Amino acid sequence: MDEEILDNLEPQKEPKEETTTIKRNILGLSVLVVASIVIAFYYLGQNANRNLVGAPPVRDFVENRPTIPDNLSEQFREGRALFLEQCAACHNIGMEADMTGPALRGVTQRRDQEWLLNYIRNSMQMVEDKDSTAVALFEQWDESIMVAFPNLSDEDIRSILVFIENR
């Protein structure tokens, strides 16, 4: 009698095991889906800061650079935004490497402020006016043309220079 009961119980075990396997598979699949979503968002987040010219993510260089004096931080931030928008297509954001235009590390030491304000606003005008440095640069850079920035105020350009200096 007991054995009979056991025999009858036997087949009932199978469907129970099947449901546990299905449950396990669903759980495994959900973990995979969640992990993929997390990884996808991680990469999206990583690339959100990247600009079009292949500069390193903005976050990286802000974290890796030494802290700049408090009174300059606002200008630095503005300068960085302007540089990314207006200059980074031709000037390397790391300031160390030449690109379409020369590396700008140390430019505030090689040129004076007034010259830089005029030059950045309209370098070709200075070439036409036969400013010797502007002409030399133009020749050295194989007559590549740096576009003019008539819309940048002196303050904008000073912010860009603060960024270049402290980058």
Ligand code: HEC
């Ligand atoms: C279209 C490319 C391009 C853009 C955009 C550009 N530049 Fe230039 N820049 C050049 C080139 C090329 C030269 C070298 C001189 C020449 O050929 O006119 C140069 C030269 C310079 C120089 C002189 C460097 C030295 O050694 O004296 C400065 C300073 C400068 N750029 C700053 C800027 C700033 C600031 C911006 C953004 C507001 C900017 N440039 C945007 C291409 C560019």
